[in-house]
Amino acid sequence: MNTRLPHGSIPILSSEKIDVRYVAKLARIALTDDEVERFGTQLADLLTHVDALAQLDIASVSATAQVIESRNVLRDDLPRPGLDRDVVLAQAPASQGGFFRVPRIIAVKGEAS
Amino acid sequence: MSGTTGAAAAGYEAVIGIECHVELKTQTKMFCGCLNEFGGEPNTKVCPVCLGLPGALPVPNLRAIEHMIRSGLAFEAAIPAFSKFDRKNYFYPDMPKDYQISQYDMPLTQGGVVRYWLEDGTIKECRLVRIHLEEDTGKSTHAGSGDGRIAGSAYSLVDFNRAGVPLMECVSEPDIRSAEEAVAFLEALKRTFVQLGVSDVKMEEGSLRCDANVSIRPIGAHELGTKTEIKNMNSFRSVQRAIDSEIARQVALVTSGGRVIQETRGWDEVHATTHSMRSKEEAHDYRYFPDPDLPPLEVSENTVGWLRVELPESVIRRFTRYTGEYGLNVQQATQLIDNPSLAEYFDACVALSENPAQSVNFVLGDLSRLANETGVAIYASPVVPKHVAELIALLDGKTINSKIAKDLLERMWSGGGSPKAIVEREGLAQTSDPGAVAKFVDQVLAANGDAVAQYRAGKTNVLGFLVGQVMKASGGKADPALVQTMMTQRLA
Ligand SMILES: [Zn+2]
Numbered sequence: 001m002n003t004r005l006p007h008g009s010i011p012i013l014s015s016e017k018i019d020v021r022y023v024a025k026l027a028r029i030a031l032t033d034d035e036v037e038r039f040g041t042q043l044a045d046l047l048t049h050v051d052a053l054a055q056l057d058i059a060s061v062s063a064t065a066q067v068i069e070s071r072n073v074l075r076d077d078l079p080r081p082g083l084d085r086d087v088v089l090a091q092a093p094a095s096q097g098g099f100f101r102v103p104r105i106i107a108v109k110g111e112a113s
Numbered sequence: 114m115s116g117t118t119g120a121a122a123a124g125y126e127a128v129i130g131i132e133c134h135v136e137l138k139t140q141t142k143m144f145c146g147c148l149n150e151f152g153g154e155p156n157t158k159v160c161p162v163c164l165g166l167p168g169a170l171p172v173p174n175l176r177a178i179e180h181m182i183r184s185g186l187a188f189e190a191a192i193p194a195f196s197k198f199d200r201k202n203y204f205y206p207d208m209p210k211d212y213q214i215s216q217y218d219m220p221l222t223q224g225g226v227v228r229y230w231l232e233d234g235t236i237k238e239c240r241l242v243r244i245h246l247e248e249d250t251g252k253s254t255h256a257g258s259g260d261g262r263i264a265g266s267a268y269s270l271v272d273f274n275r276a277g278v279p280l281m282e283c284v285s286e287p288d289i290r291s292a293e294e295a296v297a298f299l300e301a302l303k304r305t306f307v308q309l310g311v312s313d314v315k316m317e318e319g320s321l322r323c324d325a326n327v328s329i330r331p332i333g334a335h336e337l338g339t340k341t342e343i344k345n346m347n348s349f350r351s352v353q354r355a356i357d358s359e360i361a362r363q364v365a366l367v368t369s370g371g372r373v374i375q376e377t378r379g380w381d382e383v384h385a386t387t388h389s390m391r392s393k394e395e396a397h398d399y400r401y402f403p404d405p406d407l408p409p410l411e412v413s414e415n416t417v418g419w420l421r422v423e424l425p426e427s428v429i430r431r432f433t434r435y436t437g438e439y440g441l442n443v444q445q446a447t448q449l450i451d452n453p454s455l456a457e458y459f460d461a462c463v464a465l466s467e468n469p470a471q472s473v474n475f476v477l478g479d480l481s482r483l484a485n486e487t488g489v490a491i492y493a494s495p496v497v498p499k500h501v502a503e504l505i506a507l508l509d510g511k512t513i514n515s516k517i518a519k520d521l522l523e524r525m526w527s528g529g530g531s532p533k534a535i536v537e538r539e540g541l542a543q544t545s546d547p548g549a550v551a552k553f554v555d556q557v558l559a560a561n562g563d564a565v566a567q568y569r570a571g572k573t574n575v576l577g578f579l580v581g582q583v584m585k586a587s588g589g590k591a592d593p594a595l596v597q598t599m600m601t602q603r604l605a
Contacts, residue, residue, distance in 0.1 A: 026202075026398060026400070028204055065197045065219070065403040065409055066197065066403055066405070066408060066409055067405075068405075068408055070408040071408055071409055071410070071411045072408070072410055072411055073172060073173075073407075073408045074172065074173050074174070074175040074178065075146075075172045075173070075174060075175065076175055076176075077139050077140045077141050077174050077175065077176035077177070078140065078141065078146060079140055079141050079146050079147070079148055080141070080145070080146025080147075080160070081146075081160075082145075082146070082147045082158060082159050082160035082163075083159055083160050083161065083164070085154075085155075085156050085157055085159075088156055088159055088164065089156065096270060097155075097270070098154055098155040098156055098157075098272075099155050099156065099254070099270035099271055099272055100156070100206075100270070100271040100272075100273070101268055101269075101270055101271075102206040102253075102268065102269050102270075102271055103206075103268060103269075104255070104267055104268050104269060105205075105206060105253065105255065105269050
C-alpha cells in the first residue's frame with residue numbers, strides 16, 4: 001500500500017548536530033549569538049541524553065503514536081454555544097469591524113489550505 | 114490550441130497530479146461544536162477550541178470521520194484499522210494554534226481510484242494516493258493596499274468562522290495527461306461527494322479548492338520531469354486554462370533550451386498566465402508529530418462493512434448503466450447524474466416502463482420544461498413515475514400519438530392524474546381505424562386542390578402541410594403514420 005507522505009517532512013534530527021539558528025527561526029524566536037552558543041550546547045546535551053534510547057533493545061516494543069490508551073474519543077455532530085464576539089475580540093491586541101487586526105503578512109502563505 | 118495539443122506537437126506529454134481540499138458538510142466544525150456554515154458576520158462562530166485558546170481540548174466530529182470513510186470507499190480506497198491525527202506546525206495569522214491538525218503517515222483512507230469520463234464518453238482512471246482529514250484555517254483579508262492583495266498591505270484582518278471546519282485533502286497520483294482530463298477528474302470527485310452528501314463542493318464558496326502539479330516529459334519517456342505546483346485556481350474553467358497555460362509555458366521553455374525549476378506558481382485569471390510565487394526560498398519544515406490531545410482512531414471491519422453496504426450506486430457505475438445498458442448519449446447521462454433527484458425519478462420511470470429511450474425524452478424534455486416553467490421540481494409534481502410509465506405504454510401501444518402525449522403531460526402536470534383514465538374519459542385515443550382516417554384524408558384533399566396540384570407538379574414538400582391539415586381535422590387524434598401512408602398513396 002502506498003502511503004506517500006505529504007511533502008515538507010524531514011527525517012528525525014540526528015543528535016550529532018543541531019542548527020540552533022534554524023530551530024529558532026522555525027519557532028520565531030530571536031536569539032543573540034551568545035544565546036545560540038549557550039542553547040546549542042544545552043540542546044546537544046539533551047539530544048545526547050535521548051540518544052541513550054538507542055542503546056536499548058526495543059525489538060519487542062511496538063511502535064507507539066500515543067502514550068494514552070484511549071481510542072475513538074469522538075462527539076456527535078451537534079452544535080454547542082461558542083463565545084460572544086465582544087468577549088473574544090476584547091482579548092485581542094487589536095480588532096476592527098468584528099475582525100482580529102494583525103500586523104501585515106509579509107511571507108507568501110506556505111502550505112495552508 | 115490547448116496546452117496538451119501544443120505539447121504533443123512538440124513531442125512532449127503533460128503529467129498532472131491534483132491535490133484538492135474539500136470542506137465536509139457537517140453541522141459543526143471538526144473539533145468543536147461551533148457551526149460549520151459559510152458566510153455570516155466575522156468571528157461569530159468561534160469558541161476556545163477553534164480559536165486555539167490554551168487548555169481547550171479538541172474532540173473529533175464522528176460525522177466527519179464517517180464522511181471520510183464513505184468517500185474513501187466510494188473510490189475503492191483501503192480503510193486502515195488504525196489512524197491518527199498529527200500536528201503540522203507553521204505560523205500564519207489565520208491559524209490560531211500555530212499548527213494545523215492534520216494526518217501525516219496514518220490517514221483515514223489510502224489508495225483508491227477515480228474513474229471518470231470525458232465529453233466523448235471515454236472512461237479514464239486516476240489513482241489516488243490518499244484522502245486525509247484536517248481542519249480548515251480562518252480567512253484573512255489584507256487591508257490597506259486597496260486591492261486586497263498581500264503586497265503593500267498595511268495590516269490584515271482575520272475571521273475565524275472557517276477555522277476548524279473539517280476539510281478532506283485528496284491527493285492523486287500523476288495519472289492525468291491534459292487540462293481537460295483534470296477538469297473531468299474534478300467533476301467526477303464533485304459528483305461523488307455531492308451524491309454521498311459529504312460536501313456541497315461549491316468552488317465559488319471555497320468548499321472545493323485545488324492545486325495542480327504539472328510537469329512535461331518527452332512522449333514515451335517514463336521518468337517524470339520537474340514539476341511546478343499551480344495555485345489560485347478558483348473555478349473549473351480556471352483549472353483548465355491554468356493547466357493549459359502552464360503546459361504551454363513549460364514546453365516553450367524546454368524547447369528553447371531552458372529548464373523547468375521546481376516552484377509554486379499562481380494562476381492569474383486576468384492575464385491568463387501563471388507567475389512564480391516564490392518569495393524567499395524557504396524549505397517547509399512542518400515538524401509533524403502525533404497530536405497528544407487526540408487519541409488515535411480505530412475503525413473496525415464491521416463499521417467499514419456497514420458503511421460500504423450503505424453506499425449508493427457509484428457515479429461511474431450509473432454512467433456505464435445509462436450509456437451502456439440504456440443507450441443514452443453522454444450528454445443525457447451526464448445531465449441526469451448531475452441532478453441526482455432527476456436520475457432517481459428517471460430510474461423509477463425506466464423500472465416501470467422498461468423503456469429508457471422514451472423515459473429520458475420525457476424526463477429531460479417535456480417534464481424538465483414544465484418544471485422550469487412552473488418552478489416545481491419534477492419529483493415534487495403530481496406526475497408520478499407510474500403515470501409516466503402508463504403514458505409510455507399508451508404511446509408504445511399506439512393508443513395515442515406523440516402530440517396527444519405532449520398534451521396529456523401538461524394535464525398530468527396540473528393534477529390530471531392517470532393518463533390512461535384521461536384518455537378513456539375524454540376519448541383521446543388515437544384513431545387508427547383506416548375508414549375513419551380515410552374520411553379525414555379525403556376531406557382535406559377535396560378542400561386543398563391547390564396543394565394537391567402543387568404536389569403533383571413536384572413540390573412534394575406540401576405533403577407535410579396536408580398531413581398537418583388531417584391531424585387538425587381529426588382533433589390531433591389520427592395516427593400520423595397512417596395519415597402519411599394514406600396521403601402518399603392517394604397523391605401517387
Ligand atoms: Zn469552535
